[in-house]
Each structure stands twice: as structure tokens, then as C-alpha cells.
Amino acid sequence: MNIARRSVLSGLTAVAAGWGGASLALAAAPGEKRFVVILQRGAMDGLAAIVPHGDSGYTALRGAPPDGLLDLDGFYGLHPALTGMHALYKAGSVLPIHAVAGPYRVRSHFEAQDYLESGTDHRLTSGWLNRTVAAMGADALAVGVSLPLLLRGEAAVANWAPQGMAEPAPNLYAAIAALNASDSTIGPAIAAGLKERGFIHRTPMDRPDATDRNSFPALAAAAGAMLRAPDGPRIAAMEIGGWDTHAFQATRLVGPLKQLDAGLVALKTALADKWQQTVVLVMTEFGRTARLNGTAGTDHGTAGVAFLLGGPVRGGRVQADWPGLGAGQLFEDRDLAPTTDLRAVAKGVLSAHLGLSASVLDRVFPGSGSASPMLQLVG
Amino acid sequence: MDTAPLHAMARFGLGRRPSDPLPADPSGWLLGQLRAADAPRFDTPPSTASGLAALNADRTERPEPGKGKGRALFVAESTVTLEHALTTATPFRERLVWFWTNHFTVSLRRGECASVACAFVEEAIRPHVAGPFSAMLLAVARHPAMLLYLDNAGSVGPNSAAGQAGRRGLNENLARECLELHTVGAGAGYSQADVTSLARILTGWSIEVRGLPKGFVYRSRAHEPGALMLMGRRFPEGEEGGRAALQFLAEHPAAYRFLATKMVRHFVSDTPAPADIRRIEAALRDSGGDLGVAAAALVRLESAWQPGTKLRSPRDFAIAAVRALDLPPTERPSIPAVLRVLGEPFMNAPAPNGWPDMAADWSTPESMVRRIDWANAFAQRLGSRDPVEVADLALGPMLRSATLDAMRRAGSRRDAFTLMLTSPEFQRR
Numbered sequence: 001m002n003i004a005r006r007s008v009l010s011g012l013t014a015v016a017a018g019w020g021g022a023s024l025a026l027a028a029a030p031g032e033k034r035f036v037v038i039l040q041r042g043a044m045d046g047l048a049a050i051v052p053h054g055d056s057g058y059t060a061l062r063g064a065p066p067d068g069l070l071d072l073d074g075f076y077g078l079h080p081a082l083t084g085m086h087a088l089y090k091a092g093s094v095l096p097i098h099a100v101a102g103p104y105r106v107r108s109h110f111e112a113q114d115y116l117e118s119g120t121d122h123r124l125t126s127g128w129l130n131r132t133v134a135a136m137g138a139d140a141l142a143v144g145v146s147l148p149l150l151l152r153g154e155a156a157v158a159n160w161a162p163q164g165m166a167e168p169a170p171n172l173y174a175a176i177a178a179l180n181a182s183d184s185t186i187g188p189a190i191a192a193g194l195k196e197r198g199f200i201h202r203t204p205m206d207r208p209d210a211t212d213r214n215s216f217p218a219l220a221a222a223a224g225a226m227l228r229a230p231d232g233p234r235i236a237a238m239e240i241g242g243w244d245t246h247a248f249q250a251t252r253l254v255g256p257l258k259q260l261d262a263g264l265v266a267l268k269t270a271l272a273d274k275w276q277q278t279v280v281l282v283m284t285e286f287g288r289t290a291r292l293n294g295t296a297g298t299d300h301g302t303a304g305v306a307f308l309l310g311g312p313v314r315g316g317r318v319q320a321d322w323p324g325l326g327a328g329q330l331f332e333d334r335d336l337a338p339t340t341d342l343r344a345v346a347k348g349v350l351s352a353h354l355g356l357s358a359s360v361l362d363r364v365f366p367g368s369g370s371a372s373p374m375l376q377l378v379g
Numbered sequence: 380m381d382t383a384p385l386h387a388m389a390r391f392g393l394g395r396r397p398s399d400p401l402p403a404d405p406s407g408w409l410l411g412q413l414r415a416a417d418a419p420r421f422d423t424p425p426s427t428a429s430g431l432a433a434l435n436a437d438r439t440e441r442p443e444p445g446k447g448k449g450r451a452l453f454v455a456e457s458t459v460t461l462e463h464a465l466t467t468a469t470p471f472r473e474r475l476v477w478f479w480t481n482h483f484t485v486s487l488r489r490g491e492c493a494s495v496a497c498a499f500v501e502e503a504i505r506p507h508v509a510g511p512f513s514a515m516l517l518a519v520a521r522h523p524a525m526l527l528y529l530d531n532a533g534s535v536g537p538n539s540a541a542g543q544a545g546r547r548g549l550n551e552n553l554a555r556e557c558l559e560l561h562t563v564g565a566g567a568g569y570s571q572a573d574v575t576s577l578a579r580i581l582t583g584w585s586i587e588v589r590g591l592p593k594g595f596v597y598r599s600r601a602h603e604p605g606a607l608m609l610m611g612r613r614f615p616e617g618e619e620g621g622r623a624a625l626q627f628l629a630e631h632p633a634a635y636r637f638l639a640t641k642m643v644r645h646f647v648s649d650t651p652a653p654a655d656i657r658r659i660e661a662a663l664r665d666s667g668g669d670l671g672v673a674a675a676a677l678v679r680l681e682s683a684w685q686p687g688t689k690l691r692s693p694r695d696f697a698i699a700a701v702r703a704l705d706l707p708p709t710e711r712p713s714i715p716a717v718l719r720v721l722g723e724p725f726m727n728a729p730a731p732n733g734w735p736d737m738a739a740d741w742s743t744p745e746s747m748v749r750r751i752d753w754a755n756a757f758a759q760r761l762g763s764r765d766p767v768e769v770a771d772l773a774l775g776p777m778l779r780s781a782t783l784d785a786m787r788r789a790g791s792r793r794d795a796f797t798l799m800l801t802s803p804e805f806q807r808r
Contacts, residue, residue, distance in 0.1 A: 042790025109790055110765075149763055168755040172794050175785050176751055176801045183803040185690060185738045186747060193744030244790030 024223050025151045027133045029234035032277050033354055034227050036236045036267065037129055039148060040260070040284035041113060042169075042243035046304030047290065047336060048253055050096045050318065051077045057325030061290045066250070072096075076318045081257040084265035088309060089316060093275075095308040095377065097345055098320035101286060101338035103371070107300035109244070112285035117149040119343060119365045126153025128364050132350060133235055135360045151237050169242030170252050216240045220263035224270025227278065238263075243284060247295035264309060276311035279353045279378055283342060289334050290325060301335035306345060312353060312378040319377075341371035348374035384408075385775045386686045389808040391646065391678065392470030394699025397772045409678045412469040413509045413671045420463045425456045427502060427523055430495035431586065431593035437494070438588070449494030453487070454715070456497035457725050461714040464698050475508040475674060476500065477694070478645050479515065480726075482638075483561060484733035485524045487726055492528050496726045499524035509671030512638065512663070513629035516561060520553070520625055521595045523586040529553035529731065536582035536603025549603075554578035556731045562628040563610075564637035573610050579603040580614055580624045635663040641736070642673060647683045649737045655680050686777055687807040690738035693721035695808065696750060700757055700800050703773040710760060720753055722746055754800035758793045766795035777804045 029035075052058055053065040054075030068080035076098070078086050088094045104115040104122075115121055119128030130153030168176070173194055180186045219238065226232045240263070242256035260282070268275050287304025303323070308315070323329055323337035331337040343365045350356040350364065351373040361373065387405035388395045395401075402408035423429075433448035440447070467473050480500050487493050503522040507515035519525050526532040534550035535542045542548060554577035559565045583602030587593050597618040606615050612627055614620040628634060639659035643651035662676035663669070677683060691699060697717045718724050728734050735741065761769065766786055770778050782802040789795035799805055 042794070110792055110795075113791065114763075152763075168751065168794070168797060169790075171790070172755070172797060173751070175789070175794075175798060179782055179785055179798060179802055180806075183807075185742045186803055186806055189742040189744050189747040190751070191744075193746075193748035195744075197748060241791060241794065244788075244794070246788070 024219050024239075025148060025237045026223070026226060026233035027129075027151060027155070027235035029133055029136050031136075031234065031354075032274075034234050034236075034271070034274060034278035035132075035349070035354060036223070036227070036238065036278065036280040037150060038260075038263075038280060038282040039113075039117070039150060039237065039239045040243050040256075040282065041109070041239055041241045042171075042284075043109065043112075043286050043288055043300060044243040044256075044284040044304060045245060045249065045253065045288040045298050046098060046100075046284075047287070048249065048298075049079050049082070049257065050098055050305045051079065052098070052322070052325065053077050055322070055325045057327075057329070061325055062292060072318055076320075079253075079257055081254050082261045084261045085307075085309075088264070088268070092316035093309055093311060093313050095313050095315040096318045097306045097308065097340060098318055099303045099323050099336055099338060100306045100340040100342050100345065101303040102342045103368070105302065107286065107302075109285060109300070114149060116283065116285045116342070119346070120367060124366075127151055128346065129235065129237055130155050131364045132354070132356065135356060135364060136354065148237055148239060151235075170255055171242065171244055171246070174247075174252075215262075216259040217262040217266040221266040221270045224267040228271050228274045245288070245297050246293065246299060247297040249292070249297045252297075268309075279308060279310040279312055279349055281346065281349060282307040282309070287336050290330050290336055291334070302331045303336040303338035303340075306342060308345070308349065308377060310378070314376055314378060319374075340374075341368075343368045344371040344374045345377065347371065348377040352378045382686055382776050383684060385773075385777060386684060388470070389699070389777075390683065390686070390689070391474060393464055393467070393473060393695070394470075394702045394808075395773050396466075396702045396705040397769070398705055401775075406678050409471045410675050412471040413674055415469045415472065417469065417472065417505065418463075418467065421456070421459055425452070425495075425497040425501050427495055427498045427594045428592065430498045431523060431588050434491055434494040435588050435593070437491075444490065447493075449491065453493040453496055453726075457715060458713075460497055460500060461698075461718075461725060462708075462711070465701055465711065465714070471674075472508060474646075475670075476505050478642070479504045479508055479670075481728070481733040481736075482641065483515075483519045483525065484728045484731050485528045485726060486728045486731070487724075488729065489528050492524050492726075495522070495524040495527070498522075500726075507670065509674065510669065511629075512634070512668040512670050513626050515670065516625050516629045517622065519561070520557065520581070520621075521584065523594060525553065526584060526586050526595070529556055531581055532585045534578060534582050534584075535601040536579055538604055539582060539602050540600040541598070542601070542603075549575070549578050549582065551575060551578040554581055557581075557625075557628065560732055562637070563631050563633035567610075567631070567633035567637070569610055572608075576607045576609045577624060580607050580609065581621050583618065584621060630668055632664070635660045635668065639663060639673070642677055643680070645736050646677050646689075647680060648688045649739075652682060655682055687804060689808050690741055691806055691808050692734065692736075692741055693723040693746070693750070694718055694725075696806060697721060697753070699773075699805070699808075700754065703769055703800075704760060704764070706760060712757060712760075717753065717757075721749060750806070751797070751801050755793075755797045758796040758800065761792055761796040763792070766792050766799060769796065770799040773799070774804055778802075779804055 051065050051069055066080055069077035070086040071077045085094050102116050106112050114123040117127045118124040127150035129150045134155040177190050177194060180190050223236045227236055240260055245252050271278055283306045284304055286302055288298035288301040293299050321339040323339050347361050347365060383405045384401040385395060387409055391409050430452060433452050437447035437449050464473050485492050485496055485499050499522050503518040507518060529552040530550045531553035535547040537548055551574055555574045558569050583598045585596050585598045587596040604616055606613055609624055614624045639656045640651055642659055643655045659673050659676050662673045666672035701711060715725055723734055785798050786795040789798055
């Protein structure tokens with residue numbers, strides 16, 4: 001193990017004691033450019049994160065836009081929970097990409113996440129970020145809690161798992177409580193326990209301990225500190241859950257969005273001057289249905305939103321080939337239609353930011369010839 | 380599909396590992412384990428001699444609490460003991476070891492016990508789980524761990540040579556718990572006089588820590604002279620009197636009833652049916668207290684094959700969860716740490732009556748939410764395995780369609796696995 005990787009290990013051990021539900025994996029790579037991928041597992045609703053309030057079809061699908069929407073350009077607005085991102089957007093370092101989707105059209109979380117991480121429309125045994133690292137000639141790699149497929153592959157990986165308690169997302173707590181409701185012993189105990197923890201009436205981020213070390217922001221801050229170090233890693237993959245909002249989405253989405261927002265701010269703060277050499281890609285496996293369902297939630301859909309953030313990002317605008325929300329414009333009459341291939345976004349970043357050549361990009365994203373690297377994203 | 384094979388693995392075992400074949404004859408699989416030998420587990424098996432040597436060093440060197448050689452032995456040995464549960468091919472035997480270890484609780488709340496706690500399990504409990512109860516009782520009552528934990532090591536007969544010469548006197552602790560918790564049970568009709576009598580009978584049962592050989596020692600100078608009455612029987616003085624008294628208690632009809640009740644409550648139901656208790660009681664009585672015969676009778680109870688009547692204790696739950704993934708050693712969580720988090724630290728029961736055995740005791744709101752949080756943290760280790768496949772292997776026909784639906788709808792593999800682990804059918808056995 002070389003010094004860089006040892007310092008990564010010890011750094012992670014130091015900062016990650018008392019770990020939470022989010023997770024982090026890191027890789028060494030040559031150079032000063034940093035690249036962070038944040039995987040939103042569970043499918044974030046793009047229409048709630050970046051609200052196309054200027055589209056005349058929006059209200060018919062979703063009702064009035066939320067109070068306190070943070071306007072971006074008169075057409076799109078950021079969810080009110082994303083205050084930190086709004087400030088970064090105004091500073092020009094956030095680029096939301098709307099109506100984006102991977103090359104697959106499945107609505108199963110597991111399959112879609114595998115394809116998203118494989119970077120194809122089928123499951124590979126390695127992830128596109130691992131192939132990126134391998135192509136950069138990086139000798140292998142650091143640490144991970146549960147190493148996502150995204151970072152699995154040819155480049156060797158040391159796996160490290162800290163002890164600690166995770167706190168599930170509100171919708172998972174709710175699903176567990178529902179599954180146990182019929183058990184006369186376990187059901188009432190779980191209901192009472194969750195109530196004692198303030199789960200029933202408040203969302204997680206409203207709780208006093210929400211900013212404690214067991215949170216995505218703490219993890220993001222730890223990642224930023226390691227990425228900033230001269231001998232630290234250059235590639236990081238993080239995961240954040242809680243997006244599968246099949247019911248009461250307006251309430252249940254606030255917590256995860258606030259966690260994400262605070263985490264991105266924490267990452268930027270921890271990176272300090274290295275923010276100028278960092279690009280962050282935030283992505284999810286698919287979007288959600290354009291209409292609300294019968295429980296004030298949304299079901300599995302198709303196109304959604306990805307974000308690029310960082311000093312080199314040409315932000316302060318929304319990138320979209322907007323498909324529209326009107327009659328006949330939805331994909332299969334239910335989902336936001338995909339007009340941008342997520343691989344084109346990723347390839348654009350890998351090309352312009354990390355300097356990967358066209359032939360390397362073909363190896364990182366096999367069969368992605370139709371998705372040319374998107375230009376003008378960074379630099 | 381028949382629930383019996385997987386139910387047998389949960390009810391009487393430690394939960395199925397994906398690599399465990401489903402037993403074609405579940406009862407036969409369980410009964411065969413009673414006669415099986417335990418696989419070797421330790422490079423250096425725990426022993427009373429090495430434990431007491433560590434204790435002797437600690438008594439001299441007085442390390443900080445939680446630091447000494449005895450503690451270090453316990454940390455190493457208990458880890459091996461618990462990890463064995465993750466891979467054992469004879470999980471029913473292991474469950475019996477746990478059951479009897481809890482029945483004869485020795486707890487690290489009495490710190491000096493750490494040095495010999497695992498030796499206690501290996502020497503006094505494990506060899507006897509399918510043999511006569513009287514042999515286990517005698518091994519327990521003579522074991523330094525129990526003599527330390529319940530203070531008999533320093534108990535001195537008031538009329539003994541040592542009692543006449545010194546300040547120390549009788550300690551009733553072991554005698555009282557031996558009657559109340561280990562043998563005949565609180566309702567058996569003994570009196571305070573019987574407790575005092577048994578305490579006097581057991582005076583001189585002590586331990587040698589400094590000299591050699593280290594271990595149990597009978598100190599005749601501390602032994603109360605004279606024959607003594609216990610529950611209407613007369614026992615002679617001397618070490619033999621103690622052996623005879625324990626034999627009498629082990630084979631007492633009240634003890635058979637008490638043990639039968641505890642066994643049925645642990646393995647079958649929080650509210651044991653009287654007929655079930657009578658069956659086990661009869662098995663004990665007819666076999667002269669053979670615990671293997673009693674365990675076999677448990678397997679043959681019709682009610683034992685009704686799934687889900689028992690809530691898994693935190694240890695059962697955590698071990699079953701880790702087994703469900705069959706993780707290689709480097710990827711396993713630290714089981715002692717998990718048990719601390721879930722509220723059942725190994726050999727650390729609050730009192731001599733051991734860890735509780737009923738759903739009501741383990742299903743407090745906080746402990747249930749802790750299980751969920753732990754399960755969710757642990758579920759990260761699922762990696763790229765298919766959670767539905769894992770659930771099918773672990774629960775088979777016991778997996779409810781509601782759970783399966785929720786797993787399929789879950790936002791990630793990890794969430795799906797969390798749902799399986801926290802489902803009633805996995806939390807119960």
C-alpha cells in the first residue's frame with residue numbers, strides 16, 4: 001500500500017467513526033482534478049427537484065408549484081429545500097440537466113441502478129467509474145463501505161466497512177412499520193419507537209440531531225477533506241437514499257433534499273480551494289411519474305434530473321432539450337420524456353475535465369456511440 | 380412448499396445460510412446433532428487454568444478496569460465462540476449451549492469472571508448439553524466462574540476451622556440461586572433454612588488462583604462440620620455431601636418441571652402449553668434427567684412446528700442475519716459489538732437469572748427501532764446479491780407475499796434486504 005492510500009485509510013477511519021446510512025467510496029488517481037459521483041438510490045423526482053413552473057402543462061399534473069420555489073430562470077425553479085444549491089447556482093457553479101435518462105427503459109430500481117452504474121443498457125460486472133480509474137492508469141484504490149457497482153471492476157479495491165448505525169430514510173421506516181403492523185408484538189413496538197424518535201410528526205432534517213455525524217453532510221465533509229489533501233484520493237463515489245417517494249412526497253422528499261443540499265455545501269466547504277478543480281455529478285436511476293398517484297406520491301418513471309456542480313462547471317443555467325408536459329408530450333403518457341442521454345453528460349465531463357480520449361470513453365461506456373460527449377459542460 | 384426444513388433451522392437452529400442444504404428429514408437433522416461432536420473452534424481452547432493464571436496476574440498488577448489479561452482472554456475467546464455460531468454445522472447443539480449457558484448465567488458484571496467465562500462454557504456447559512442434568516449441575520457448581528460469580532469461593536462455614544479463626548462467614552448467594560434458578564425453582568417449597576443449609580453444605584467449594592493446580596479446590600478448613608438437612612433429606616458433611624445434595628436437587632421432580640417449563644418457553648412458546656411441559660418433564664423423569672432426551676422430546680412436540688411463535692432475541696436475530704449472507708470472515712461485522720448495540724452483550728446479563736426469554740422483554744420500542752437501524756446498516760453488506768434470492772434462501776415459504784412485494788418496490792437492494800431482516804417472519808422463529 002502506498003502512502004496515499006494509507007493516509008486515505010487512516011483519514012477515513014478517523015472521520016467516519018459512528019457512521020450513518022449514507023456511504024462513500026474513494027479511489028486514487030493521478031493529477032489534481034477531482035471527480036465526485038453522488039448516486040441517489042431510489043429515483044429522485046426530477047419534476048420536484050427542478051420544477052418547470054413555466055410549462056403550461058405543469059399545474060394540470062402537479063397542482064400549484066410549491067411555496068417558496070427558488071426561481072432559476074423564469075421557467076425552472078429549484079425545490080425550496082435546496083437553498084445551498086440555489087446560492088451556488090447564482091454563483092455559476094451548478095448546472096442542472098433536465099429530462100435526462102440512462103440508455104435503458106426499465107422501471108425496476110435494481111435493474112436500473114445496475115445499468116446506471118454499468119453505464120450501459122445491461123448489467124456489466126464493472127462500473128463505469130472503475131473503468132475510468134483504470135483507464136487513467138491509477139493504481140488501485142481505496143476504501144468503501146459497501147462498494148457500489150459503479151466503482152467495482154478491474155482496478156483493485158480494498159474494502160473497509162466501519163461499525164455504526166445507519167438511520168433509514170423516512171419511507172423505509174414507514175414501509176417497515178407497515179410490514180410489521182399486523183404483528184401484535186412487533187407492530188406496536190415499532191410504531192411507538194418511531195414516534196419516540198419523532199419520526200411520525202417531523203421529517204428527519206427537522207430533528208435536532210439531523211446535522212450530527214450520522215448524516216450525508218458529515219460524510220460529504222469527510223469526503224471533501226480527504227479529496228482536498230495533497231496525497232488524498234481524487235475520485236469519490238457517494239450514495240444517498242430516501243428518494244423512493246411513493247406516498248406523501250411533498251413531506252417525505254424534504255428530508256433527503258435537505259440532506260443532499262447540506263451535503264453538497266459541506267463538500268464544497270471542505271474542499272475549499274480545491275473546489276476549483278472538482279466536478280460533482282449527482283445522478284439517479286430514473287425519474288418518476290409526471291402525475292401524482294393516489295397517495296400523493298409518484299411512481300417509477302423515466303426521465304429526471306442530474307446535476308453537475310463544481311468550480312469548473314459552466315453553471316448558472318439549466319441544460320435541457322425540454323420535451324414538454326402537455327398532452328401527447330409525456331413518455332408512454334405517464335413520464336417526463338427523455339431527451340438527453342446521461343452517458344453524454346458523463347462522457348462530456350470525463351472528456352473535458354479528466355481528459356479522457358474518445359477511444360477511452362468508448363471503453364468506459366461501451367456501445368455509447370450514439371451518445372456523443374456533451375460539450376460546454378465544464379472548463 | 381413445506382415450511383418444516385426452514386422452520387427447523389430457525390426454531391431450533393441459528394437460521395439458514397445460503398450454502399446450507401435443506402434437510403429432507405428436519406426432525407432427523409435436529410436429532411442427529413444431539414449426538415454430533417462439535418467442530419474444533421479454538422487454536423488454544425479456553426481453560427480454567429489459563430484463565431485463573433490471567434486472573435492471578437490481574438490481581439497482582441491491578442490494571443485499569445476493562446484492560447487486564449482476563450479481559451483480553453475474554454475478548455479473544457468470546458469472539459471465537461460467537462463466530463462459531465456463524466458457520467457451525469450443528470446449530471441446534473449451539474442453541475442448546477446458549478440456552479444452558481443462560482440458564483446457568485455467569486456475567487461479566489462481576490468483572491473477575493471474564494478470565495474464566497468462556498472456559499465455563501466449554502468445560503461446564505458444552506460437554507453436557509445432551510447428557511445428564513446432574514453432570515452439568517455438578518460441573519457448573521464446581522466451576523471457578525460460577526464460584527466467583529455467586530461468591531461461593533469465599534464462603535466459610537461459621538463453625539469450620541477457618542470460620543472459628545477468621546472474620547469471614549457464610550455466603551448464601553450460590554445456594555439460593557442454585558435452588559431458585561438452577562434446579563427446583565422458586566415455587567418448590569423450600570425455606571430460608573434450606574437455603575442456609577445448602578450454603579453450609581457447599582462451604583469449602585472454592586478456587587485456587589495463586590497456587591497450583593489452578594482451579595476448583597475443596598477447602599476442608601472452610602467446610603461447615605456436621606450433617607445437614609436440605610428439603611427433608613439429610614446430607615453428610617464433606618465434599619461428598621455437596622455432591623449428593625446437588626445430585627438430589629438435579630433429580631428432584633420440581634427441577635424436572637422447572638427445566639421443562641424453561642425449555643418449552645425458550646424453544647416453543649412464551650406461554651408453554653401444560654401438556655407440552657408434561658411431555659418434557661416426563662422425558663426428563665424417565666431418562667434420569669438426560670438433557671439430550673429432553674431436547675429430542677422438544678423436537679417431537681407438535682406445537683414446536685408452528686412457525687413464528689417466538690421472537691428472536693437480539694443474539695438470535697443478529698446471528699441469523701449474518702448467516703443469511705454467509706459472509707466471509709473479513710466482511711463480517713464484529714458480533715460482540717453488534718450484541719452490545721442490540722442490547723444483549725455476550726455473557727453480560729444484568730443478574731443471575733440471565734437474559735429474558737419472552738417477546739415482551741425484547742420488543743421495547745427502542746430495542747425494535749435499534750434492530751431496524753442495525754439491520755439497515757448491516758444491509759449494506761448485501762453488496763450486489765439479489766435480495767429476493769437471499770430472502771428466498773433464508774425464509775423460503777415463510778416469506779410473506781407482503782414482504783416480497785415491499786422488497787420488490789424498495790428503492791435499493793439494500794432497502795429491500797432491510798425489509799427482509801425487519802419483517803415479522805425474520806424477526807420471529
